[in-house]
Amino acid sequence: MTVSLSKPMLARMFAEAAKLVREHCEELSRLDSIGGDGDHGTTMVRAVAVLEGDIEPANGASLSEMLARAGWSVMGVDGGASSALLGTFIAGMGDIELGEELDCERLAASFEAGLRAVSNRTKARPGDKTMMDALAPAVEAVRVAASSRRPIAAALKEAADAAAAGAESTKHQVARHGRAKYLGEKTLGHADAGATSIALIFRGFATAVAEP
Secondary structure, eight states, X not given: OOOOBOHHHXXXXXXXXXXXXXXXXXXXXXXXXXXXXXXXXXXHHXXXXXXXXXXXXXXXXXXXXXXXXXXXXXXXXXXXXXXXXXXXXXXXXXXXXXXXSXXXXXXXXXXXXXXXXXXXXXXXXXXXXXXXXXXXXHHHHHHHHHHTTOOHXXXXXXXXXXHHHHHHHGGGSOOOSSGGGGGGGGGTTSOOHHHHHHHHHHHHHHHHHOOO
16 A cells, blocks of 8 residues: 655656646647647647656655756746646645655645645636646545545545546536637537646546555
């Protein structure tokens, strides 16, 4: 049973997340083309490539420093709001002292710090058809699991399920942010690309730590 996350396991989590984003690149760009520039998939592929490079076991920085640096690197990826907000979340995860390994409680606190950082940067909230519709419930699921003293594998599985449900819910929402907001009800029936990519990332996290 995985009771804590070390650098190698954290690197594996981000590697699995990157793998899924690459596999779904075309789908993410197709979703983005409905109300945006149609480049969300390629932007996210570049972003996760940066993450894989910065989050790796040989990095001599502490977990907090590593996440902060990786987040700032992702913010530098050209791609507009999606890479900026993902980078903000990752950097925000390092805003608190994490020590050498993360137990479920520290993981929840780290995710919450990341969500606060994103919330401070965007006015978007759950229900606005953005990445927040997947990110907020995923973070909340980890917090609930940690408070119930559930293992990390269970926490991340529940977070992945919550993020997927959140992304699915955006099909029934009207976009309120970005270029898509000008399309109004024409955005109904289509999942938000940002929420979908966040759901993929959390599914990757869960896959990496899943118990055999």
